[in-house]
Amino acid sequence: MWLYILKRFLLMIPTLIGVAAIIFLLLRVIPGDVVEAKFMNGEAQGVSEQVMAEERAKLGLDKPVWRQFGMWGWRVLHLDLGTSMWTGGPITEEIKLRFALSLQVALMATVVATMLAIPLGVIAALKQDTWVDYAVRIFSIAGLAMPSFWLGILMILGFLIIFKWVPPMVYTPFWVDPWQNMVQLIWPALAVGYRYSAVATRMTRSSMLEVLREDYIRTARAKGLWLKLILVRHALKNAMLPVVTVIGLEFAFLLGGLVVTEQVFNLNGLGQLFVQAIARRDYTLTQALVLLVASVFIFVNFLMDIMYAWLDPRIRHN
Amino acid sequence: MNNLLARCNVGIFALALSALGAVTGSALAQQPRYGGELVFPVPSEPPSYDGHKEETFGLIHPIAPHYNTLLRVDPTDPSGTKPVGDLAESWTVSKDRLVYTFKLHTGVKFHDGSTMTSKDVKASYDHIIFPPPGVVSDRKGQYDVVEAVEAPDPDTVVFRLKWPTVSFLASLASPWNFIYKADILAKDPHWYETHIMGTGPFIFVEHVKGSHWVGKRNPNYWDKGKPYLDGYRALFISSSSAQVAAIRGERAQIQFRGFTPADRDALKAALGDKITVDESPWDCVLLVALNHKKKPFDDKRVRRALTLALDRYEGSKALSKIAIVKEVAGVQVPGTPYATPPDELAKLAGYWKDINASRAEARKLLKEAGAEGMSFTFTNRGVPMPYEPLSVWLIDQWRQIGLTVKQEVIEAAAYYATLRKGEFDAAMDFQCGYIVEPDLDLYKFTSRERNPANYGFYDDKILDDLYQKQSRAPNVEERKKFVRLFEKRLLDEEAHYLMTLQWHRIIPHSSRVHGWQITPSHYLNNQLDTVWLSQ
Numbered sequence: 103m104w105l106y107i108l109k110r111f112l113l114m115i116p117t118l119i120g121v122a123a124i125i126f127l128l129l130r131v132i133p134g135d136v137v138e139a140k141f142m143n144g145e146a147q148g149v150s151e152q153v154m155a156e157e158r159a160k161l162g163l164d165k166p167v168w169r170q171f172g173m174w175g176w177r178v179l180h181l182d183l184g185t186s187m188w189t190g191g192p193i194t195e196e197i198k199l200r201f202a203l204s205l206q207v208a209l210m211a212t213v214v215a216t217m218l219a220i221p222l223g224v225i226a227a228l229k230q231d232t233w234v235d236y237a238v239r240i241f242s243i244a245g246l247a248m249p250s251f252w253l254g255i256l257m258i259l260g261f262l263i264i265f266k267w268v269p270p271m272v273y274t275p276f277w278v279d280p281w282q283n284m285v286q287l288i289w290p291a292l293a294v295g296y297r298y299s300a301v302a303t304r305m306t307r308s309s310m311l312e313v314l315r316e317d318y319i320r321t322a323r324a325k326g327l328w329l330k331l332i333l334v335r336h337a338l339k340n341a342m343l344p345v346v347t348v349i350g351l352e353f354a355f356l357l358g359g360l361v362v363t364e365q366v367f368n369l370n371g372l373g374q375l376f377v378q379a380i381a382r383r384d385y386t387l388t389q390a391l392v393l394l395v396a397s398v399f400i401f402v403n404f405l406m407d408i409m410y411a412w413l414d415p416r417i418r419h420n
Numbered sequence: 421m422n423n424l425l426a427r428c429n430v431g432i433f434a435l436a437l438s439a440l441g442a443v444t445g446s447a448l449a450q451q452p453r454y455g456g457e458l459v460f461p462v463p464s465e466p467p468s469y470d471g472h473k474e475e476t477f478g479l480i481h482p483i484a485p486h487y488n489t490l491l492r493v494d495p496t497d498p499s500g501t502k503p504v505g506d507l508a509e510s511w512t513v514s515k516d517r518l519v520y521t522f523k524l525h526t527g528v529k530f531h532d533g534s535t536m537t538s539k540d541v542k543a544s545y546d547h548i549i550f551p552p553p554g555v556v557s558d559r560k561g562q563y564d565v566v567e568a569v570e571a572p573d574p575d576t577v578v579f580r581l582k583w584p585t586v587s588f589l590a591s592l593a594s595p596w597n598f599i600y601k602a603d604i605l606a607k608d609p610h611w612y613e614t615h616i617m618g619t620g621p622f623i624f625v626e627h628v629k630g631s632h633w634v635g636k637r638n639p640n641y642w643d644k645g646k647p648y649l650d651g652y653r654a655l656f657i658s659s660s661s662a663q664v665a666a667i668r669g670e671r672a673q674i675q676f677r678g679f680t681p682a683d684r685d686a687l688k689a690a691l692g693d694k695i696t697v698d699e700s701p702w703d704c705v706l707l708v709a710l711n712h713k714k715k716p717f718d719d720k721r722v723r724r725a726l727t728l729a730l731d732r733y734e735g736s737k738a739l740s741k742i743a744i745v746k747e748v749a750g751v752q753v754p755g756t757p758y759a760t761p762p763d764e765l766a767k768l769a770g771y772w773k774d775i776n777a778s779r780a781e782a783r784k785l786l787k788e789a790g791a792e793g794m795s796f797t798f799t800n801r802g803v804p805m806p807y808e809p810l811s812v813w814l815i816d817q818w819r820q821i822g823l824t825v826k827q828e829v830i831e832a833a834a835y836y837a838t839l840r841k842g843e844f845d846a847a848m849d850f851q852c853g854y855i856v857e858p859d860l861d862l863y864k865f866t867s868r869e870r871n872p873a874n875y876g877f878y879d880d881k882i883l884d885d886l887y888q889k890q891s892r893a894p895n896v897e898e899r900k901k902f903v904r905l906f907e908k909r910l911l912d913e914e915a916h917y918l919m920t921l922q923w924h925r926i927i928p929h930s931s932r933v934h935g936w937q938i939t940p941s942h943y944l945n946n947q948l949d950t951v952w953l954s955q
Binding site: 132138139141153156157188190195196200262267366368378381 | 461467468475554556557560561613614628629630631632653655656657658659661662665666668669670671672690831832833834835836837838872
């Protein structure tokens with residue numbers, strides 16, 4: 103098992119290096135740069151070429167690309183992400199601010215999704231082709247069909263029209279004021295969690311249906327085992343493999359991918375920061391964010407691999 | 421009978437009392453009230469805190485309340501064109517108009533308790549006009565006219581100019597020219613990029629990046645009795661629907677940039693009397709840059725045809741319902757001192773009242789130029805409002821004189837790189853100012869060789885000469901004459917650039933907000949010293 107974990111861990115390193123190199127080069131290929139974005143944004147147009155050249159030199163953009171990559175890579179190796187080219191502030195500070203919020207929304211949405219998906223998926227599989235199954239399927243298909251930002255807009259409009267109220271616009275950390283924090287974040291978590299649960303519900307249902315037809319389930323039943331025990335110990339544990347994959351990948355996606363939902367609820371999260379960084383051609387910040395999100399994806403995959411091995415002993419033994 | 425008289429007297433007395441009450445009540449309603457926190461969304465966020473370096477309203481809206489400037493634009497003037505003193509108590513101008521001497525208010529303190537003197541004003545202007553190596557000053561070029569800034573005594577600042585210019589006071593009223601502390605600038609000229617230390621009506625409390633900015637009342641503010649608010653909170657909200665929701669849900673009271681007509685109508689319908697709507701022509705305009713380096717746009721007949729095709733009056737009626745544009749204008753915002761009177765405007769190409777005659781002339785000119793039925797690409801910026809609706813309108817107008825126009829949309833961050841390289845036929849360009857002042861507004865249209873923001877890529881010595889003449893004119897009437905000549909050459913005779921429609925600023929705000937005057941610029945009136953909230 104330890105050898106398996108070590109192998110998986112070592113595989114993360116070349117993946118991260120590849121991601122870093124690709125994003126570094128891609129950013130240099132797209133037109134415009136941070137100096138253009140800052141000084142040629144329509145509000146300021148009279149800035150001379152000399153001022154722009156000075157600013158580029160200050161940011162190190164006048165150096166050859168290979169040298170810029172070398173300098174950046176060296177800093178990253180020393181766990182120094184540098185400063186934002188747009189604000190001049192340390193990137194760790196920029197990310198730290200948003201990470202707590204995005205992580206909390208992702209965790210809350212995962213809890214919402216898991217609490218909905220697993221019971222509904224199991225019930226739908228057990229009651230296949232009954233009205234219960236149909237109801238669950240309609241509920242989950244509606245969730246898949248409805249983008250979470252659209253549900254968010256509906257929620258806000260509903261609050262405004264019915265209660266003349268909108269959720270707070272400023273993030274309050276949970277440890278500062280739990281009530282205020284929940285009043286702000288529960289709504290995006292519900293909007294995102296619903297769509298997320300729809301994917302997981304359908305996966306749980308189909309996976310359960312497959313497992314329930316396996317020989318070992320029939321054997322367990324023939325032995326006269328208690329149905330609840332068969333479901334929890336034998337069926338659900340085995341059916342969870344693909345569901346864990348879906349939940350893990352969705353969780354990783356939520357950390358940086360909630361751009362529009364964050365805008366709708368005015369959440370100061372990583373998704374908005376990502377879009378701003380790209381629009382402003384803030385190379386250093388975009389690179390750091392891509393590395394962060396890639397690391398989260400790789401780490402979540404790593405955890406899922408370990409979980410697979412725990413759920414299915416055949417994987418670790420092979 | 422006595423009873424009746426007595427009743428009458430009581431009635432009259434009651435009526436008089438209630439009338440008095442109404443008068444007093446109305447007077448009281450106008451009396452500024454102390455207290456409260458003003459909350460406003462800001463659609464953008466400052467890259468740094470240094471007003472001398474940045475250009476975005478995302479800096480002005482949250483940061484201006486921490487600072488004073490030497491002069492400011494009169495906060496009660498709806499035209500936003502009248503400079504008045506801020507830190508300057510009074511000033512004199514020498515007969516040759518080359519020396520401006522300003523007397524400063526005494527007893528002005530920075531937020532750290534130190535006294536503000538002329539040394540600080542000089543250091544701030546030196547930071548803008550003569551920046552030390554490594555310091556970016558976006559406005560250095562605006563003050564080419566300044567030869568030296570002097571501080572002969574603690575209460576006096578003197579500006580010596582190289583040549584006389586009428587717009588000098590207006591340029592000193594720039595809302596960006598915060599007065600910084602000389603000692604700090606001497607130690608570190610970059611300090612103000614990341615810190616706040618001013619003399620303004622509000623003291624900095626916190627900035628949570630991407631979230632909000634908070635200021636609290638300066639109890640030692642030099643302008644006694646002000647400010648009225650206990651503090652303010654700027655919320656950084658990029659989504660326009662979230663900004664509207666913030667106002668509608670009463671989480672915020674005002675947004676100082678502007679909303680669309682649809683947002684205004686939705687807010688008014690939802691909140692009724694709780695919302696007051698202020699509107700004004702906006703000192704921002706989208707222009708069509710015609711690339712003179714490309715054929716057939718080097719031919720003025722073609723350029724004139726393109727402007728003659730536009731029915732700006734009908735366009736205004738239709739577009740003002742869906743976009744933030746409205747006024748048909750020349751080179752100055754309507755309602756301001758140098759604006760073109762409507763009768764004169766109607767004589768310029770593209771502003772004729774008879775659109776059929778105008779388009780017939782356009783077709784004739786195209787035929788003469790051999791460009792009948794030509795096709796070209798119109799490059800537009802990837803910003804929805806108001807670029808998209810205006811672009812659709814322009815293309816439709818040109819179609820009506822037999823032209824085929826393809827639209828190419830370029831992402832906002834890469835847009836001006838395309839323009840600067842001249843890789844376009846015709847393109848949407850933009851101009852926005854903090855004060856309606858010909859020197860500032862017309863500079864963009866001077867020759868490319870002296871002005872990198874000219875994306876028409878033309879050189880026109882006559883236009884440059886007219887620019888200089890209006891700038892150095894001895895009086896308003898003389899200056900008006902040169903502004904009109906400049907306008908005629910720019911928009912009619914040469915049609916170097918095409919004006920679309922003036923932007924229209926719509927500010928729906930809580931009816932509790934008082935003491936704030938809308939102006940044609942969203943860079944003005946953000947010091948918040950005069951703003952107060954009723955109960």
